[in-house]
Amino acid sequence: MGVLLALVVVLLVASVEPRNLERIVGGGAAALNQYPAIAALVAEDSPTVFSLICGGTIVSTRSILTAATCTFGHTEHRFRIRVGSLNFGSDGILLHANSIINHQQYNAVTRINDISIIRTTEVIIYGSNIHQAALPPTANYNIGVNQPVWAAGWGNTNLPSLTPTPLQFVELRPVTQATCTTRYRELGRTINANMLCAGLLDFDGRGPCQGDEGGPLFDNGIVVGIYSFRNGCTQSRYPNVFTRTSRYLTWIRNNL
Structure with missing residues (x-):
């Protein structure tokens, strides 16, 4: 009976532990050849x-x-x-x-x-x-709202913390431009068409964190975003914001 009671307590504690504190934030360890770019x-x-x-x-x-x-x-x-x-x-x-x-x-x-x-x-x-990495084929390259996209990096996994080893990756979902704009307007920040937002809004605070800036967001091997900023690493109300690479294809190619 004592063993059973202890097991129940452990399960209850695990069930109420905040998920957004495990979190790149919220990711897992990558394999060596998973993100060669x-x-x-x-x-x-x-x-x-x-x-x-x-x-x-x-x-x-x-x-x-x-x-x-x-x-x-x-x-x-x-x-x-x-x-x-x-x-x-x-x-x-x-x-x-x-x-x-x-x-x-x-x-x-x-x-x-x-x-x-x-x-x-x-x-x-x-x-x-x-x-x-492959670049988007056109400036109008679009990603479906429910299409999984993937961020990767070595940034903090749980503030305050040291940066992790090895490389971490995390699955996100694109957030509509309208929703992202509305959320960040609350903070007085501007979201424009050259930005791409992703996350699991109001559910999970996963995503890039300090140290992940500049890192990629991938859609089927295509680098569709460059991590730029976010309001808090574990706040699920505000999406992760990336520079939308498809809008900069000419600039990128002119500077390779």
Whole structure:
């Protein structure tokens, strides 16, 4: 009877534990070749110690797509780029940044045009664990509201916390532009057509968190978004906001 009572107590505790505190936030560990296009933007504190800055996505043999919020106001000397690894601090290949191209109309306050490209010094050699992502085929590329999309990164999994190892990924759902605009209007923030919102509204606070900025949002292997911002990592009322890559195809191709 004592064992049975203890089991019931454990099950009851588990059933009431807040789900939004487990949470990338709310994700799981990725396999080595699951996201071969993902890159970690890191600072080299010493030859063997690295600090996470942001995420990024390989889009050519010398180009990493990321958010301007990660690179604006910094020189290329701040960044190293790690690819082909589940860990941002070890393994894979470590690259040097040669130059940074921020969108010329990036607004650091509103996060409008939050997109940047880092050009690498070295040529990125593709393999089973390293490969460029596909870009949306057209500027009008749309994702269904109930279509699963996937974010990945090394950012915090539960504030306050250390960044996780290994790479995390999480499934999200697109949120309509109207809903996203209405929710963020409550906070005095602007959502425009060049932004893409995703999450599980009013249900689960999963999604990217601090350290995931610049990282990808994938739809069937196509990088449809670049993580930009969110109001609180575990607040399910406000969606995760991404830069909509389909609206920047010309800019991206001109700067590869």
